[in-house]
Amino acid sequence: MSSENHELTDSDIKEFLEMAPLYSWSVFKKPRINRSSLWVREVDAYCDVCEQMRPFQDMRPRGGGAGMAVKTLESGTSYFEFSCVSCRKSHRVYLVEQVLDEDFIRIQKFGELPRAKLNRDRDLQRFLKDDLDNYEKAIVCLSHEYGIAAFAYFRRIVENNIYRLLELVQEDAQASEADSADLEAIDELRKESPMGDKIKVANRALPEYLKPDGLNPLGRLYQALSQGVHSLSEEECLTKANEISVCLAFLVSELATRKAHREKFKKMVSKL
Ligand SMILES: [Zn+2]
The missing domain is CATH 1.20.120 (Four Helix Bundle (Hemerythrin (Met), subunit A))
Known part of the structure; x- marks a missing residue:
């Protein structure tokens, strides 16, 4: 999942949230355009209510607003919350730690709800x-x-x-x-x-x-x-x-x- 030679994008974050196991670090180049957070709009996940893969979106009201200073992304933790776009009854929550230095950004998941199912064939x-x-x-x-x-x-x-x-x-x-x-x-x-x-x-x-x-x-x-x-x-x-x-x-x-x-x-x- 890591890719130290390309800049972190929204689709990297989406894939990271969907796929990365807990406590495993992924490393990316720091994006040149300063993002204020790791926020992404959507992930794809299996919905237990709809019984199929669905897009899950962040439906929380977004804070900020005019006149607020634009923050820059810093080392710390991020909270993600998504709900199934179809039924809105099932949810996905992720906790992520991010560590930034001059050139790179390292991210690891330290929490996930519901617990990820193991992929058995x-x-x-x-x-x-x-x-x-x-x-x-x-x-x-x-x-x-x-x-x-x-x-x-x-x-x-x-x-x-x-x-x-x-x-x-x-x-x-x-x-x-x-x-x-x-x-x-x-x-x-x-x-x-x-x-x-x-x-x-x-x-x-x-x-x-x-x-x-x-x-x-x-x-x-x-x-x-x-x-x-x-x-x-x-x-x-x-x-x-x-x-x-x-x-x-x-x-x-x-x-x-x-x-x-x-x-x-x-x-x-x-x-x-
Ligand atoms: Zn659903």
């Missing part, structure tokens, strides 16, 4: 039903941006479940009559071999329809397995943990959807 939860404890810990670490811990848990999850994932890929490839080279490569991955070889094989083991724009999620997972936590910085670990989370979620949900579609189709055609 339903398909992954189902797939990892025997490993939910590790998944839960991985998600908590990710939400606090504890990169090293998140990476360690996600890596363990991949280790524990990679063979089940390969089975799903194989099942799907067989049903879809994928290239025999794909099937052979998946078979090869299930045998003992050095990790370096596995990454190469994994990179060609997926049918094209599981590689959006040529990006191979299985290859990425094997790459993550080959790397130790000790060799990476906190930030690199966080990136890797996010990558594993996204690749796993994509593969598992894609395979589950394809399987459901196949079964539905078979059922309907067999009735004809």
Whole structure:
């Protein structure tokens, strides 16, 4: 989220309020045009009353007025309060600390209401039903941006479940009559071999329809397995943990959807 090479804008503040975990600092260049506060008009959030994403706006009457001296933004704390534009019944409150120096502005959230929900993936939860404890810990670490811990848990999850994932890929490839080279490569991955070889094989083991724009999620997972936590910085670990989370979620949900579609189709055609 931090971006020390660009000036803080309203859309940065909006994204920060929506996404940043508590107590994690974001750093921006101080805007050249002096803003008097961090105030922004709107954030997007899930409304529990409307049961969908809605814009939330600051509906408090604004103070100030003619003749008041324009304040400049100083180090201190800021209070944000937004209400859903549709129902006006659900609200979002954020507390933010800002620290300014000559060139930079650093901000961290130190309060948020209601409590942010952790972003769990339903398909992954189902797939990892025997490993939910590790998944839960991985998600908590990710939400606090504890990169090293998140990476360690996600890596363990991949280790524990990679063979089940390969089975799903194989099942799907067989049903879809994928290239025999794909099937052979998946078979090869299930045998003992050095990790370096596995990454190469994994990179060609997926049918094209599981590689959006040529990006191979299985290859990425094997790459993550080959790397130790000790060799990476906190930030690199966080990136890797996010990558594993996204690749796993994509593969598992894609395979589950394809399987459901196949079964539905078979059922309907067999009735004809
Ligand atoms: Zn609403």
